Amino acid sequence: MLFSKACHYAIRAALYISSRSENIVPIREISDELEISFHFLTKILQQLTRHHILTSLKGPKGGVGLNKPAEEISLKSIVLAIDGQDFFEGCLLRLDKCSDAHPCPIHDEWKPVRRQLLNFLESTTLDQFQSKVKSKKFRMKV
Amino acid sequence: MLFSKACHYAIRAALYISSRSENIVPIREISDELEISFHFLTKILQQLTRHHILTSLKGPKGGVGLNKPAEEISLKSIVLAIDGQDFFEGCLLRLDKCSDAHPCPIHDEWKPVRRQLLNFLESTTLDQFQSKVKSKKFRMKV
DNA sequence: TCCTTTTAAGACTAATTTGTCTTAAATATA
């Protein structure tokens, strides 16, 4: 699959958080709504917090929230925070690093396709889905 | 990453095999040339053989070879043989199955991007790389 | 026929990813 399971969870949670009007949402609410293990999700969201994509607040009324406007949070930034750069700089054949200087045989054909994928991840931001998520007409679990 | 490690190995090996003019190439030669563990590679290539992408021959002068013309072996068929359908029918959020009937919030935006990816995998076949691989000017390992 | 070479099959181990659990630290509020 494209990304790790943790990364998919992160994207789902980010969509959910960004659709809630409250600044701060308890992780327990997210894990209940999305049916993701609370502890595992907590660990994943901590990474987003460390990458300053989310903020967090301890104690009663605590939880996590977006650390910047939804239109400034791209899918790419989430993938980068959870899965690292492998996806972005990796060679299709898993050779050391994709590079124009030392290309593998598929490099020329793969590059434009990857470019489109990156464009999608870069240009796609959380705000684009807020109304869809709020409408509750779209699957967020199972 | 896009595919499993085994799948990347399979693609590399398939490229190598298709570039050799001999019908049959010993797996030991492939594993030496591509610096992939012989036993692991053997297991992976067995899957391609079971999926009728390769043929194999035991004994002296044995090895593996393409089971059909290189232009009929797409990257998609290799990915399918090794990693299964997950990549092709999976939802970007890892929900049960991507479907137009029960879409997730990202479905509409993701679908065309995935379509391009699938087009690439479907339309890209081994014959397109034979001369590049033969020229030995392109990285096949490390 | 017998020996050697090579793939097939599958048990086994190692590494990585995923998931669980416990304890600590922070904070709102009574």
Place this chain on the structure above:
DNA sequence: TATATTTAAGACAAATTAGTCTTAAAAGGA
């Protein structure tokens, strides 16, 4: 200030993926 609530951190366990090793089966050639 004391208590309850919530995230942070990290040890630990389970599951999956990656990789190793041994033995069997097939096939060519002496």
